[in-house]
Amino acid sequence: MPEVALVGKTNVGKSTLFSALTMLPVKIEARPFTTIRPNVGIAYLKVKCVCRELGVKDNPRNSICRDGVRYIPVKIIDLAGLIPGAHEGRGLGNKFLDEMREADGIIHVVDASGSTDAEGRPCPPGSHDPLLDVEMIxxxxxxxxxxxxxxxxxxxxxxxxxxxxxxxxxxxxxxxxxxxxxxxxxxxxxxxxxxxxxxxxxxxxxxxxxxxxxxxxxKPFVIAANKCDLPESVNNVRRLKEVYGDDVVIPCSAEAELALRRAAEKGLIEYTAGDSKFKIANREKLTREQLKALELIKQRVLDVWGSTGVQEVLNTTYFKRLNMIPVYPVADPDSLTDSEGNVLPDVYLVPRGTTARELAYIIHTELGESFIYAIDARKKVRLGEDSVLNENDVISIVAAKRVKRK
Ligand SMILES: Nc1nc2c(ncn2[C@@H]2O[C@H](COP(=O)(O)OP(=O)(O)O)[C@@H](O)[C@H]2O)c(=O)[nH]1
Ligand SMILES: [Mg+2]
CATH class of the missing domain: 1.10.8.470 (Helicase, Ruva Protein; domain 3)
Incomplete structure (x- = not known):
């Protein structure tokens, strides 16, 4: 499974972001992927599923589909906070760097409001420059x-x-x-x-x-410019973007996202990760404080930034920085099923530029080795081994050996 690490100073909101990202984005009966360790969990990329375009009802196995939206699991690690001198083993330096080894990409969390000092202690908003933190890490x-x-x-x-x-x-x-x-x-x-x-x-x-x-x-990275609910962050987000670019700096409010996902889980509001608004489902069940908190999230986050930014942090990491694309392997190009009859069972994230044969190898070494040709299930045409795959391709691999999926 793809893996991404949250890095940053202490108190910038890594754990809050981790909690928000590892909450299930939609209600499902049985949770297929569970938390692995306290600081290692599963987060979900959100993409438009191909099921509606192809006019089928799918039964995903390695992912979740709800209302035409595919949620693709990725492993996420909340690393210990880093402090200056960590490379010499100061603080939890070595443990930190060890745990980052496996990551494909990095989400660098900074406190864009400038309310934590160089060592991660709280200070008045606007008094610390988050650009220094990016440089420190x-x-x-x-x-x-x-x-x-x-x-x-x-x-x-x-x-x-x-x-x-x-x-x-x-x-x-x-x-x-x-x-x-x-x-x-x-x-x-x-x-x-x-x-x-x-x-x-x-x-x-x-x-x-x-x-x-x-x-x-x-290890491509994005900068999650967190605490964007605080007004002091506006100027710092602009400065960060000037240095690192629009595709790298994503303003977000982990706290707002966590509150919205929790309220949605309890059925108090209708909200899905990444939405630009929420709907109050049950006004009577909300206390006055809760209503006020929700109103503040609307005013300070959604109306200012368009969303909480949390889903965008994850999607940007994979689709813009790691340059991955989703593809849907199937065994049967007509029914779009695996060998057990599940429609569009899997979605794989592969680097843009991956060829048909490389996909076969990613699915199973033997499938790669005995590859004959692939079929583009949408166009019903044969693809040679060097054909480069496109985003959302539905691909069936024809091989000399029949192999069971991993
Ligand atoms: N205003 C604001 N505070 C936040 C946000 N995210 C986290 N915090 C607060 O920042 C503090 C540190 O958060 P935590 O997730 O424990 O940071 P970590 O040390 O980086 O894991 C806590 O008091 C959080 O409530 C946010 O989006 N906005
Ligand atoms: Mg933490």
Whole structure:
């Protein structure tokens, strides 16, 4: 399952965001995916399902479909708060960095209202600059990886010079626990024009620059500009966007989202994650305080920002930053079912650019190995192994071996 990590300073709202994201987005009878550990849970991407367009009633197995909306589970980890010096093991530094290893992408949570100081202590809104926090976290992570590589650099350089390994192989194998691949290393070397330079001749500065770029390529991040319900956040969201861009900075209010999901769960309001409004379902059941709190969420969050931003944080991470697309593998291209008759059972997130054969490999190694061709179930045409898949493709793989889905 894809995995994303919440990183940030203490008290910026990581746990609140984690709670909001791991609440079920819709009511269902049996919860198919449960919390794994207290700080590891399941969150849901929200996409338009292909069921309505194809005129079928689906029975999802690896995801949930409600009212034509597909909810795709992803693993989410709430990491311990990071503080300056973490890369040297200060605070929970090492545990933190260890838990981040597996993540495909990172949600960097900052307190956009500026009401927590550099060490994560509460301070008056507007008195701390959240841009400094983004820089602090980036520095800690960069120095940590830098430390790992520098320690072994002479050894890595030798194995390349003796022709045992390519640069990509040597560097990525040292960082393999971090899900940093040969492709990521190659892209970074090319970007920085470092191909022709002998590893033994790299300065420490070159190595640090390399690490910075490598990490950003291997682990794309979004900045969740949290506490946007506080007016002091408006200016900071603008400043963050100026530096990191509109596709990276997503204003959000984790507290508002959590309150709305809880009220919806109790049947007090009608609301689904990502909506721009909610409807009061049962005014008599709400206390005066609850009504006031809901009114404030409307005025300070929904009317100002268009939504709480929480669903957008997750969707942006996968669809804009990690550049994933949803595709729907089926066994039978006519009935759109798996071998047990479930209609549109699965949705897979794959990197944009994935080919038909690569999808077969993702589903099952044997399916990839014995791949003959694929069928685009919508157009009823054959696809060769190198055909690049499109968003929302419904694909049936024809292979020499029949394999059961994982
Ligand atoms: N105003 C406001 N406060 C928030 C928001 N999200 C979290 N908080 C508050 O910030 C404090 C720290 O939250 P927490 O989730 O424990 O932060 P963590 O240390 O990063 O996990 C708590 O008092 C939360 O109620 C938000 O969206 N708006
Ligand atoms: Mg926390």
């Amino acid at each position: 980036e520095r800690e992570v960069d120095l940590w990886i830098f430390g790992m590589l520098r320690q072994d650099w002479a050894k890595i350089a030798r194995s390349v010079e003796h022709g045992k390994l390519s640069v990509e192989e040597a560097v990525s194998s040292r960082l393999s626990g971090l899900k940093i691949s040969i492709k990521h290393v190659r892209e970074t070397l090319e970007k920085l024009d470092l191909r022709s330079k002998k590893l033994g001749a790299w300065s420490e500065e070159t190595l640090l620059t390399f690490v910075k770029h490598l990490f950003r390529i291997a």
